[in-house]
Amino acid sequence: MPVGEKIRVENGVLKVPDHPIIPFIEGDGTGPDIWAAASRVLEAAVDKAYKGQKSIVWKEVLAGEKAFQQTGEWLPQETIDTIREYIIAIKGPLTTPIGGGIRSLNVALRQELDLYTCLRPVRYFEGVPSPVKRPEDTDMVIFRENTEDIYAGIEYPRGSEESDKLLKFLQEELGVKNIRFPGSSGIGIKPVSEEGSKRLVRAAINYALNEGRRNVTLVHKGNIMKYTEGAFKQWGYDLAESEFGDKVFTWDQYDRIKEEKGTAAADQAQKEAEEAGKLIIKDAIADIFLQQILTRPNEFDVVATLNLNGDYISDALAAQVGGIGIAPGANINYVTGHAIFEATHGTAPKYAGLDKVNPSSVILSGELMLRHLGWNEAADLIIMAIGKTIASKVVTYDFARLMEDAQEVKCSGFADALIANM
Ligand SMILES: NC(=O)C1=CN([C@@H]2O[C@H](COP(=O)(O)OP(=O)(O)OC[C@H]3O[C@@H](n4cnc5c(N)ncnc54)[C@H](OP(=O)(O)O)[C@@H]3O)[C@@H](O)[C@H]2O)C=CC1
Numbered sequence: 001m002p003v004g005e006k007i008r009v010e011n012g013v014l015k016v017p018d019h020p021i022i023p024f025i026e027g028d029g030t031g032p033d034i035w036a037a038a039s040r041v042l043e044a045a046v047d048k049a050y051k052g053q054k055s056i057v058w059k060e061v062l063a064g065e066k067a068f069q070q071t072g073e074w075l076p077q078e079t080i081d082t083i084r085e086y087i088i089a090i091k092g093p094l095t096t097p098i099g100g101g102i103r104s105l106n107v108a109l110r111q112e113l114d115l116y117t118c119l120r121p122v123r124y125f126e127g128v129p130s131p132v133k134r135p136e137d138t139d140m141v142i143f144r145e146n147t148e149d150i151y152a153g154i155e156y157p158r159g160s161e162e163s164d165k166l167l168k169f170l171q172e173e174l175g176v177k178n179i180r181f182p183g184s185s186g187i188g189i190k191p192v193s194e195e196g197s198k199r200l201v202r203a204a205i206n207y208a209l210n211e212g213r214r215n216v217t218l219v220h221k222g223n224i225m226k227y228t229e230g231a232f233k234q235w236g237y238d239l240a241e242s243e244f245g246d247k248v249f250t251w252d253q254y255d256r257i258k259e260e261k262g263t264a265a266a267d268q269a270q271k272e273a274e275e276a277g278k279l280i281i282k283d284a285i286a287d288i289f290l291q292q293i294l295t296r297p298n299e300f301d302v303v304a305t306l307n308l309n310g311d312y313i314s315d316a317l318a319a320q321v322g323g324i325g326i327a328p329g330a331n332i333n334y335v336t337g338h339a340i341f342e343a344t345h346g347t348a349p350k351y352a353g354l355d356k357v358n359p360s361s362v363i364l365s366g367e368l369m370l371r372h373l374g375w376n377e378a379a380d381l382i383i384m385a386i387g388k389t390i391a392s393k394v395v396t397y398d399f400a401r402l403m404e405d406a407q408e409v410k411c412s413g414f415a416d417a418l419i420a421n422m
């Protein structure tokens, strides 16, 4: 087996050796089952595509329960340092307790490495059971801001010294009168910055232009949270116009033309922009957006949104194309080149150790990783094998329970079928 070399970034460009060392985190709960299946599929695809000329040299790094058992720490500094050094990593899901205990290790990794984009493509594979009539109409790519918003973890329990201090400050210094039950309120803070918003929207627009997409929708709740979510929307429009000029047409421009020259002129300007192949930058308030992705999904293409909205939207859109068992993702910093690939789903603890769940989300996250490395031939093999395997109705429990005449296989069995179909 080759010794392996480090991936490097030179002048902002990823330099990938033929045998890159890639750190992986196995994950909690169903993580070990999924990783055993997914790593075999990724290795097989690379092997089939490059016949030994390229290979991945895995390097395990610890996080979560396995890390705690072996080192007494949930997220050892060595794990963060190793991923920083080796640039690209892949992980299984990690458990976060509810209402107390450790803060999310998944969020900590994103924040430590400043992986400001959570990229979650949502696409349909023929034959996957879906709750909607035309799942093939859903073809969206989510860009979720990954380092700010209420995920910053600035949150204090009721009655703590910190929340008492904050309440006192809000009431006495800022004249806040509408905290309904101050004596029993926990307090959370939601930071959203211009830099954070703009770098995320920049990534979404760059992606949309490179991939020939038609539109980017800025999703926000800016009517209620004016200076965080509303500001995100405005910073997004400002960035689009100032950095992408003639390549885009924004709804902000539309509104200005409408005010000056009327609706017909604004409609005409948008029509001309569309005909000229310009990228349309629009926005939607989060609640109506969640309705419209169901009622008219083909109107939405690339989605740029804040952290919490992006979390909800990821799972909702995944459901439309067959669920969380087939929902990949990547956490990326487009400036430093650092990236951690991971599924959208969590640890699904009730299935831990049963070799039962669908490994496709991690496999497709690996497929995204291979494409990110420029190993498109191996990535294509994975897409082809997933399409072929699902079309032959060989599926895990999550699809089998919704399909007729399906052959249900285990997590490992699905990996076997994919490898056989490559
Ligand atoms: N990035 C990460 O590491 C993430 C971690 N988490 C963490 O995971 C833990 C559990 O969270 P929970 O909210 O239950 O969400 P999960 O995504 O873990 O599971 C919810 C349900 O989704 C379905 N599901 C999940 N994974 C798969 C899969 N691979 N194949 C098929 N179906 C799947 C199962 O549905 P069914 O019951 O219908 O079979 C499962 O019960 C929490 O601690 C949470 O914080 C959550 C999200 C992301």
Ligand SMILES: O=C(O)CCC(=O)C(=O)O
Pocket: 094, 095, 096, 104, 105, 106, 107, 311, 314, 344, 346
């Ligand atoms: O960190 C967690 O436990 C949850 C993360 C999550 O839901 C997500 O990344 O979509």
Ligand SMILES: [Mg+2]
Pocket: 311, 312, 314, 315, 344
């Ligand atoms: Mg989530």
